[in-house]
Amino acid sequence: MAAIAADVDVERSLRSSATGTTRSAADGAGRVPVIDMSQSDAAEAMWAAATSVGFFTVVNHGVPDELIENAFASSKQFFARDLDAKQRESPFAPQLNSGFEYFSQIRPSTGTADQKESLQITAREGAMDGRWPAEPEALQPVARAMMEASQRLAARILDMLEPRACPNLAPGTLQKSHTLWGQGGQCTLRLLHYPPTAPPEVDSGLWRAGPHTDWCCVTLLYQLPGPRAASGPIYGVSRRWRKRGRLTDPPRTGHEGLECAANPRAGAGQSGWLRVDPVAGGVAVNIGDMLSRWADGRVLSNLHRVRTPTGAECGRPRQSIAFFMQADKEALIESSGETITAGDYILGRIRSNFAAKFGDK
Numbered sequence: 001m002a003a004i005a006a007d008v009d010v011e012r013s014l015r016s017s018a019t020g021t022t023r024s025a026a027d028g029a030g031r032v033p034v035i036d037m038s039q040s041d042a043a044e045a046m047w048a049a050a051t052s053v054g055f056f057t058v059v060n061h062g063v064p065d066e067l068i069e070n071a072f073a074s075s076k077q078f079f080a081r082d083l084d085a086k087q088r089e090s091p092f093a094p095q096l097n098s099g100f101e102y103f104s105q106i107r108p109s110t111g112t113a114d115q116k117e118s119l120q121i122t123a124r125e126g127a128m129d130g131r132w133p134a135e136p137e138a139l140q141p142v143a144r145a146m147m148e149a150s151q152r153l154a155a156r157i158l159d160m161l162e163p164r165a166c167p168n169l170a171p172g173t174l175q176k177s178h179t180l181w182g183q184g185g186q187c188t189l190r191l192l193h194y195p196p197t198a199p200p201e202v203d204s205g206l207w208r209a210g211p212h213t214d215w216c217c218v219t220l221l222y223q224l225p226g227p228r229a230a231s232g233p234i235y236g237v238s239r240r241w242r243k244r245g246r247l248t249d250p251p252r253t254g255h256e257g258l259e260c261a262a263n264p265r266a267g268a269g270q271s272g273w274l275r276v277d278p279v280a281g282g283v284a285v286n287i288g289d290m291l292s293r294w295a296d297g298r299v300l301s302n303l304h305r306v307r308t309p310t311g312a313e314c315g316r317p318r319q320s321i322a323f324f325m326q327a328d329k330e331a332l333i334e335s336s337g338e339t340i341t342a343g344d345y346i347l348g349r350i351r352s353n354f355a356a357k358f359g360d361k
């Protein structure tokens, strides 16, 4: 499977350079583009973002504020439970990409376990049987609703990118290839919790999430502060800060730390890491390897990572929610390189991150 090996090699090649520098946001360079989905030029702006940094934030995206808030609340309650209960009620099934995992994802770029716990919910028939946690009770219905709203948004995004990214596909192919809860379903909602880090662990060589590319077509990444923190037309910046002319550096909450960089395949070398700080009312979006393959490289996935907290950020947790738009198992990802089913592709990438869970050496 040359396709899988090539994509994993991009991550592995970072081992010696994974600690590249973070560009300061003070000069405005630290922000990824914000795209207003309600504007008529949204598709144009999205194409520009997808073919440069590969990361952007969408606003007016249609996912209800209250749903996002409820999802974060249920997630918080779930992670506050005993480790034993989480493991017992939601056993991790690596081949299904489903269940609860605790400090067990080893990124090829680092060789160390991400400092996080996560609940993976894959929308395939039977995948969550015996894996839905009993508490909080609201988690299952909220997660299902989040999946539906996220899949709708991701489908809109794919529709907007498809004519330029995959001109040879029949219109609508991308969105039709991503279904929820069928036998071949592979879309995954991931609730993430990065526990507080104590100052001595800083510079330990550990990452909240080591540098990687995503395996999917597109990822929607919900960050905190959530929707209600928006207080004015300049997304993510409170009135008080705007008055003082501080447009690019809103108050820190400790939930920050996500950074992105261009894919080394872009040929521009390592261009440096940009901050993808939470934008109130916005959802961060990034291009994954599956879309990049389908588009024959017309769009590139990007690297991203969650750095370890420093200074005053220490002692604070990070919560995020990711939705991975991954094509159904039988979907054929055709490219000029190798044609591979989406099922084989995802399985290969899971294996590269959870080798021990498969009993691999």
Ligand SMILES: O=C(O)CCC(=O)C(=O)O
Binding pocket: 190, 192, 209, 214, 221, 258, 304, 305, 306, 319, 320, 321, 322
């Ligand atoms: O928590 C985050 O923001 C990043 C999560 C992520 O990149 C992933 O799970 O693939």
Ligand SMILES: [Fe+2]
Binding pocket: 212, 213, 214, 304
């Ligand atoms: Fe990711």
